[in-house]
Amino acid sequence: MRVGMFLNYAGGFREVADEVTELEAAGVDLVAVPEAYSFDAVSQLGFLAARTSRMTLMSGILQLYTRTPTLTAMTAAGLDYVSDGRFELGIGASGPQVIEGFHGVKYDAPLGRTREIIDVCRMTWRREPVVHTGRHYRIPLPEGEGTGLGKPLKLINHPVRERIPITVASLGAKSVAQTAEIADGWLPMFFHPERARDVWGDALDAGLAKRAPELGPLDVFASPALAITDRADAAAAAIAAVKPNLALYVGGMGARGKNFYNDLIASYGYADEAANIQDLYLEGRREEAIAAVPDDLVRAISLIGSPAEVAERVAAFAAAGVTTLTVTPLARDSAERVALMGAFRRIVG
Secondary structure, X not given: OEEEEXXXXXXXXXXXXXXXXXXXXXXXXXXEEOOOOOOOHHHHHHHHHHHOOOOEEEEOXXXXXXXXXXXXXXHHHXXXXXXXXXXXXXXXXXXXXXXXXXXXXXXXXXXXXXXXXXXXXXXXXXXXXXXXXXXXXXXXXXXOXXXXXXXXXXXXXXXXXXXXXXXXXXXXXXXXXXXHHHOOEEEOOOOOHHHHHHHHHHHHHHHHHOOOHHHOOOEEEEOOEEEEOOOXXXXXXXXXXXXXXXXXXXXXXXXXXXXXXXXXXXXXXXXXXXXXXXXXXXXXXXXXXXXXXXXXXXXXXXXXEOHHHHHHHHHHHHHOOOOEEEEEEOOOOHHHHHHHHHHHHHHHX
């Protein structure tokens, strides 16, 4: 199982790079750089490529809407080049709050756009002339919709690899099925190992049944919070530290009836709790919403406890099909984070 870590998108580039070199020495296999409405992930990934030599660098995630499919392909090929073939392209739809609220772009057709973007990326990396006639993207631009001067072009440079791994962040049944069919990796959020099969099993089976053999096995990610401690008070503090982010997503990422994360937590068997968290959050009672997040839910989707307890949960994630654990370490500073990730590497083996 690969050991990875999500970086904090609010941190400084140089401070993060210094820490990542220590994480690489501690045995961390992968770091993922998020991109919300923060500094862009690409700048950080290029910076990190120059400071590392072994670990995989992943976008976690580049959202679909503000880069053209060919720009996404060019960016991935460039990052793969500067990292000597260590880049993985993580993509996803993000949500309407970011896409429409920050970028001013219509949030529509995430499923169809994902498939077309993946097709165009792989075509570009093979250095084929890019010709794509889809519902959402048409390359070159058809006659009558521009100057008429557009013609099929292929990437000038020779990519390090023509098959850069693509991981898709997805939650809904149709999206998960498509991911299992066409992507190299699947990145869900708030993965509950004991409930994942009930929620996503049929979708995964449907997608895998259509999967091309040359794609190989699907790399399944999970992104739990991590705290390794024998102290009950420290474990309780770690559980409390996870709750604000969980309450934000379950309660505040969308409106009633249009919140993917609320639907997910409800499907885990917490429908009443999810509804209560959302009501409190949308009413502005955020502290109450945070307090309403169940401890047992946090424990189920996290890696919190003694080394033996964390090892037991790692085994549960592995039994549920997870192949890459990209954790968020709960630590006070860089030194503590590096030590925590080193200890986790030893537990995973």
